[in-house]
Amino acid sequence: MLKETVRKSFNERFHTTGAVYAAPGRVNLIGEHTDYNLGFVLPGAIDKAIILEVKPNGTESFNVRSIDYNEETSFVANGQKTPYAWANYILGVIMELKALGFTTPGFDCVFGGNIPLGGGLSSSAALESAFAFAINDMNGFGLSRMQLAKVGQLAEHNYAGVRCGIMDQFASLHGQKDMLMKLDCRSLDYELVPFKLDGYRVILLDTNVKHSLASSEYNVRRAQCEEGIATIIKRHPKVESLRDVTLEMLAEVKAELSPVVYNRCEYVVKENIRLNAACEALKKGDILSFGKEMYGSHEGLSKYYEVSCKELDFLVDVAKSVSGVIGARMMGGGFGGCTINVVAEANHDEFVAAAVAQFEKQFGKKPTVYDVVISDGARKIS
CATH class of the missing domain: 3.30.70.890 (GHMP kinase, C-terminal domain)
Structure with missing residues (x-):
C-alpha cells in the first residue's frame, strides 16, 4: 500500500517519523475547453493520489526524495530551479507562498503516487496541492483551500512553464467523496453536485x-x-x-x-x-x-x-x-x-x-x- 511504502522509505532515509498528507488527481466529467472561456467545469477528485511524509528539519534546506523517480535532491528557496523537473513543482509552491509573505522552514520529505502519469489525471496538480496543503497545515499559515489552489496554479505557471487553468488544483484541494464540483471559472464560486453512482x-x-x-x-x-x-x-x-x-x-x-x-x-x-x-x-x-x-x-x-x-x-x-x-x-x-x-x-x-x-x-x-x-x-x- 502506498502509505506504508512512503512511511518505510521516510524512516529508512531520515530515521524518524513525520506527518503524512495526501492530495488526489482528478477527472472532469463534462465541460472541456470551457475554462479559459470563463465558463463552467465539473471535476471530481479520484481515489489515486500523491502521498507524502514530511518533518521540519530546523534548517533552511529542503531534502526531498521521490519514490517513483528513485531520485533525491536538496535545495534552498532562492528561486533557483533544481535539475529535477518534479522538484521544481515543490520549489514553485514554496516560492509562491514566499511571494504571499509566508516563509517555509526547511523540511525532510519522501513522497510517492499512484496517479497514472500522462493520462490527463493531473498528477502535477496533485503534487502541488499535497505540498501546499502540508506546508500550510504544518506551519499554521491559515490559507484557504482556494488560496492554496492559486498557489499551485502559479507554481505551475512560473516553475513548470505550463499556463494551466485552476481546475486541476481546485479539484485536488476541494474534492469530496461522491460529489462533483461545478466550478465557475470566472468567479471561482462553486457548488457541490451529488454523484451517486448506484450500480x-x-x-x-x-x-x-x-x-x-x-x-x-x-x-x-x-x-x-x-x-x-x-x-x-x-x-x-x-x-x-x-x-x-x-x-x-x-x-x-x-x-x-x-x-x-x-x-x-x-x-x-x-x-x-x-x-x-x-x-x-x-x-x-x-x-x-x-x-x-x-x-x-x-x-x-x-x-x-x-x-x-x-x-x-x-x-x-x-x-x-x-x-x-x-x-x-x-x-x-x-x-x-x-x-x-x-x-x-x-x-x-x-x-x-x-x-x-x-x-x-x-x-x-x-x-x-x-x-x-x-x-x-x-x-x-x-
Whole structure:
C-alpha cells in the first residue's frame, strides 16, 4: 500500500517519523475547453493520489526524495530551479507562498503516487496541492483551500512553464467523496453536485497517445474563441467571454465569422448549456440524461472543436456499441489521452474486454484501463 511504502522509505532515509498528507488527481466529467472561456467545469477528485511524509528539519534546506523517480535532491528557496523537473513543482509552491509573505522552514520529505502519469489525471496538480496543503497545515499559515489552489496554479505557471487553468488544483484541494464540483471559472464560486453512482462505475481508457498537435492547437483554439468574442462584443458590449454568449447572439454574427470560428464558438456555448443540464440531471438522480450530455460533449469536441483524434473517437464508438454504457467522451485537452466512461457494474467486464480487444485489433496496442472512484480532496492522513 502506498502509505506504508512512503512511511518505510521516510524512516529508512531520515530515521524518524513525520506527518503524512495526501492530495488526489482528478477527472472532469463534462465541460472541456470551457475554462479559459470563463465558463463552467465539473471535476471530481479520484481515489489515486500523491502521498507524502514530511518533518521540519530546523534548517533552511529542503531534502526531498521521490519514490517513483528513485531520485533525491536538496535545495534552498532562492528561486533557483533544481535539475529535477518534479522538484521544481515543490520549489514553485514554496516560492509562491514566499511571494504571499509566508516563509517555509526547511523540511525532510519522501513522497510517492499512484496517479497514472500522462493520462490527463493531473498528477502535477496533485503534487502541488499535497505540498501546499502540508506546508500550510504544518506551519499554521491559515490559507484557504482556494488560496492554496492559486498557489499551485502559479507554481505551475512560473516553475513548470505550463499556463494551466485552476481546475486541476481546485479539484485536488476541494474534492469530496461522491460529489462533483461545478466550478465557475470566472468567479471561482462553486457548488457541490451529488454523484451517486448506484450500480454504475467510472472507467478511464487511456489511448497512450499524445499527438504533437496538442499544445500548438490549444493556442489556436484560444485565438479562435477570442476572434469570435471580438466580433460579438461589437453588438453586445457587455459580453466579456463566450460564457456570456447565447446561441441567439452567435446566430446574429454568423455571417461575419468564418465557419471554423463559428463552430468553435458554438461548441463552447453549447458545452456550457450541456454542463448545466448535466448538473440538473444529477440533482434529480437522472444518470441516463447525464450520460447523454457526455456523448453530446464528445460529439462537439470531435466535430466542432476538432480536438479529438481517431483513437479517442474509436473508443467512444465502442462505448456506444456496448449495452450498459450510458455516457462516454474524451477528457482533457485532446489529441490523445483518455476517454471517460460511465458504465453499469453488470457490464463492466464486457465493456473493458470489448474496448481492449477492438482497440488492439484496430491500432496494434492495448489501451490502459483505470477504474476510478470519486473521493475526498487534500487531507492530513496521520
